[in-house]
Amino acid sequence: MAVVPGVSGLSAVAPRAATSPRPSSAEGTARARGAGLLKPGIVVVVLIVLGLFVPSVLKSTFYLGLLVNAITLGIAALAIGFLAHQSGLMMFGAAAFTGSATYLFAIAVTQFGWNAMTAAAFTLVGATLLSALIGALVVRARPLPFAMLTLALAQMLRSLVMVTDFRPITGGDDGLALNFSGTFFGLTQAQLSTPEGFWPVAWLALCGVMLLAWAAGRSRTGSVLRAIRSNEERMRFSGFNTYLPRVLAFTLSGFIAAVSGLLTGLYTAFASPELLDFATGGNALVSTLVGGISTVAGPVLGALLYVVGQDQFGATGHLELLTGLGVVLVIVAFPEGIMGFIRNGIARLFKRGAHAVPNAPVKKGADHAAR
Amino acid sequence: MLRVEDLSVSYGSVKALEGVNLEVAQRGILHGVIGPNGAGKSTLMDAITGRRKPTRGRVFVNGQDITHQSVAQRRRLGMSRSFQRTSIFPGIRVGEQLELVASQLGETDLAGIVDTLALGPVYDEIADSIAYGDQRRVDIALALVGQPTLMLLDEPAAGLSTSETVTLFQHLATVVRQRNVTALVVEHDVDAVFRFCDTITALDLGRLLANGSPAQVRSDPKVIAAYLGTAA
Numbered sequence: 001m002a003v004v005p006g007v008s009g010l011s012a013v014a015p016r017a018a019t020s021p022r023p024s025s026a027e028g029t030a031r032a033r034g035a036g037l038l039k040p041g042i043v044v045v046v047l048i049v050l051g052l053f054v055p056s057v058l059k060s061t062f063y064l065g066l067l068v069n070a071i072t073l074g075i076a077a078l079a080i081g082f083l084a085h086q087s088g089l090m091m092f093g094a095a096a097f098t099g100s101a102t103y104l105f106a107i108a109v110t111q112f113g114w115n116a117m118t119a120a121a122f123t124l125v126g127a128t129l130l131s132a133l134i135g136a137l138v139v140r141a142r143p144l145p146f147a148m149l150t151l152a153l154a155q156m157l158r159s160l161v162m163v164t165d166f167r168p169i170t171g172g173d174d175g176l177a178l179n180f181s182g183t184f185f186g187l188t189q190a191q192l193s194t195p196e197g198f199w200p201v202a203w204l205a206l207c208g209v210m211l212l213a214w215a216a217g218r219s220r221t222g223s224v225l226r227a228i229r230s231n232e233e234r235m236r237f238s239g240f241n242t243y244l245p246r247v248l249a250f251t252l253s254g255f256i257a258a259v260s261g262l263l264t265g266l267y268t269a270f271a272s273p274e275l276l277d278f279a280t281g282g283n284a285l286v287s288t289l290v291g292g293i294s295t296v297a298g299p300v301l302g303a304l305l306y307v308v309g310q311d312q313f314g315a316t317g318h319l320e321l322l323t324g325l326g327v328v329l330v331i332v333a334f335p336e337g338i339m340g341f342i343r344n345g346i347a348r349l350f351k352r353g354a355h356a357v358p359n360a361p362v363k364k365g366a367d368h369a370a371r
Numbered sequence: 372m373l374r375v376e377d378l379s380v381s382y383g384s385v386k387a388l389e390g391v392n393l394e395v396a397q398r399g400i401l402h403g404v405i406g407p408n409g410a411g412k413s414t415l416m417d418a419i420t421g422r423r424k425p426t427r428g429r430v431f432v433n434g435q436d437i438t439h440q441s442v443a444q445r446r447r448l449g450m451s452r453s454f455q456r457t458s459i460f461p462g463i464r465v466g467e468q469l470e471l472v473a474s475q476l477g478e479t480d481l482a483g484i485v486d487t488l489a490l491g492p493v494y495d496e497i498a499d500s501i502a503y504g505d506q507r508r509v510d511i512a513l514a515l516v517g518q519p520t521l522m523l524l525d526e527p528a529a530g531l532s533t534s535e536t537v538t539l540f541q542h543l544a545t546v547v548r549q550r551n552v553t554a555l556v557v558e559h560d561v562d563a564v565f566r567f568c569d570t571i572t573a574l575d576l577g578r579l580l581a582n583g584s585p586a587q588v589r590s591d592p593k594v595i596a597a598y599l600g601t602a603a
Contacts, residue, residue: 223471230460237420237458238472238513239446 048207055196064195066307071202072263074303075209076284077291079257081299082213084288086222086249088229089139092147093154095281096134097254099271100157101127101261106176106271111169115182116189116266123262124255131254132247139246151278158276175272184266198267205263206300209256213296216252225249260284290330292337301339305330372396372553373419373521378428380414380577387414389577391428395570398520399551401544403568405561405588407598411577412557413455416525419555420452421445432521447476449520453510453527455557461499465490465509468498469516476517487546488512504535508542515546522547522554528563536560540567561599565589573598 058064076098084090104126108119138149161170170176180189184201191197216222228235228242235242265271274280283306284299291302313322334341375393379386388411395402404412417423419430421442429438437445460468469490473481485491488508493501498509507527514522527543528536540563547554558564564571564585571588573580575598581591588594 220471220474223467227460227463227468227471230462231458233422234454234458234460234513236442237422237446237452239443239475239517241443 044211048204051203051207052200054203055199061195064199066311067304068195068198068202068267070304070307071206071300072260072267073284073287073307074300075206075260075263076257076281077287077299077303078209078213078296079253079260080284080288081291081293082216082256082296083249083253085293086217086225086229087139087246089143089146089246089250090285091150091253091281092285093150093152093278093281094257094284095276095278096150096154096157097127097131097257098261098264098284099154099276099280100130101258102265102271102275103161103170103176103261105262105265106171106178107169109178109180110176113181116180116184117182119180120184120262120266123265124258127258127261128251128255131258132251135247135250135254139250140243151281154276154278154281158273161273161276171271173273175270178265178269178271180269189269192266193269201266202263205259209259210296210300212252213256216249217296221245221248286327288337290327290337292334292340292343294336295339295343298337298339302337305338372398372433373555374431375415375419376429376431378415378418378430379426380411380418380423381426387411387577388418388425391415391574391577391579393572393579393582395553395555397569398553399548400553400569401540401547401567402553402555403564403571403585404555404557404574405559405564405571405598406574406580409576410574410598412574413525414577415574416452416523416555416557420450420523446517446519449518450523451514451517451519451521452523453514453525455525455529457503457506457510459498459506459509459513461497463498464494465496465498465501466494469509469512472513472516478516478518481516484512484515487549488515488542504531504539507531507539511543511546515550515552518550519552522552524554524556526557526559528558528560533560536563537566543567 054067055064058067076094079097080091080094101123105119105123108114108122109116112119112122114122134150134153138146138153141149160166162172163170164172166172184192187197187201192201224235224240224245228240228245232242261275264275284303287302287306288299289302290305291298291300293299309323309326310319313319313326316322330338336344373393373395375391378388378391378393380388391411393415404415406412414423418425418428421437421440425438429436431437432445432448432450435448437448437450440448469481469485472478478484485494488511490505490508490512493505493509498506501509507530511524511527514524524543528539531539543554543556544567546552556564556568565588568585570583571585572582573588573591573594575593580593580597581588583591589599
């Protein structure tokens with residue numbers, strides 16, 4: 001089809017090439033994408049394997065414990081960040097899903113007498129179904145009511161586990177201590193209760209959910225979700241169902257949060273009402289804001305900084321004051337989070353490099369690619 | 372093609388559209404909708420496309436009653452639209468958004484749309500970073516994807532200069548003939564409408580004033596009195 005004569009004068013952009021880049025075929029794009037992922041894929045596998053040897057290098061139970069805490073918090077933060085990035089909805093009550101997962105695991109072990117593997121599977125399935133159900137009810141809400149709805153849900157669940165009638169099941173105020181039978185991927189409860197023993201489980205779980213979130217972001221559903229976030233009405237007028245993808249994103253976010261809750265149950269062998277409290281969800285929320293939502297690594301980095309900061313600030317006796325000050329400074333200095341700042345810096349660097357080479361393509365908006 | 376029967380829309384006690392009957396039978400034409408502010412032009416577009424529920428009346432496309440279909444269903448049935456304010460996907464590359472919509476609607480000639488609307492040079496650009504005129508064409512391209520039979524364009528030239536408007540209408544005239552799609556175009560630039568549209572509907576205060584060829588509408592005393600004035 002020929003270019004209409006005279007059309008190039010329509011906009012202020014002057015003068016144009018007569019031919020246009022053609023939309024590539026899906027097959028060709030997929031092949032090119034697959035080839036482009038080979039080298040980064042090898043690097044990721046090497047990093048995952050190297051990460052398993054962290055306890056051998058760190059040789060400090062205390063700092064390894066901090067890293068384990070950062071991982072469980074980081075996964076919860078990733079659940080928030082994934083949903084925020086994909087659908088523009090910020091979850092204030094992530095504790096509803098992390099906490100309920102810990103409780104589901106504890107109840108499966110203490111009440112049903114299931115072994116660790118069965119209880120873990122039950123936990124992930126149960127918490128994911130819960131998030132799908134809740135998601136179906138709340139994703140239509142606008143961002144602020146959505147945030148408050150998830151917060152209310154967490155507080156409601158917190159009250160529920162403390163209801164006297166449910167005390168035999170939930171342990172009420174005292175929470176539930178658990179001793180599980182069997183092994184979890186070959187590790188006994190005693191092994192899992194130490195940072196060294198728990199590390200491979202935490203590390204592989206973190207890598208797994210990060211890869212899952214990354215792959216989901218790059219999938220067609222990820223593209224649909226970002227387009228819905230960008231302009232929902234246009235998506236509806238383009239023939240898309242804008243509801244189901246958001247429920248799907250919420251459910252995946254709930255699953256990721258459930259992994260965090262399950263790790264807490266496996267590591268601490270204890271479920272308490274505080275796990276459902278806003279403060280618990282608030283830690284994950286702050287970590288998300290500190291790290292930034294535009295990459296899967298951002299929330300995890302935020303959680304690491306948050307946990308280390310809490311440790312250092314706690315030693316001064318001014319934990320809340322210094323935490324608040326630090327969070328304000330980071331958010332003001334890095335509105336897109338620290339990873340957002342790093343990503344933008346890298347993008348600017350590449351752009352400058354590309355300008356230095358004549359005809360080199362300049363890629364704008366690293367948002368999608370970086371995800 | 373498109374038949375509107377006794378279409379009425381009310382906002383509370385205000386009747387934005389009252390008993391409008393309209394038929395556009397021919398494919399591959401530009402049909403202009405004109406009228407002063409508050410005439411009900413955009414409301415008519417919204418009611419036809421399902422953005423706003425009519426209080427009375429029915430809408431038929433290709434003989435099928437679509438009055439109660441969702442906007443997504445209408446789109447899949449071949450009705451597309453653009454909006455008064457540019458409605459593209461900010462933050463997403465032009466090509467990526469066109470390909471996404473094309474994959475949803477089974478469009479096989481996206482390259483043809485890109486060429487026809489001269490979007491090649493901005494194909495890899497982030498949509499909200501390109502010039503306004505280009506954004507308007509992306510908006511139209513999004514409406515063209517999926518081989519629609521009926522396209523409703525709400526002030527596609529809003530914010531463009533006179534020369535840009537003329538060029539845009541040249542585009543539209545080419546597009547509707549090449550792709551055999553009928554376009555209903557709401558536009559304030561009366562000169563462009565009379566120059567490029569094959570048929571025209573004039574509205575005023577929510578009612579149909581006139582319907583016909585540009586010459587018929589231009590010489591209609593009611594249209595002259597309500598909208599065109601003596602300058603016409």
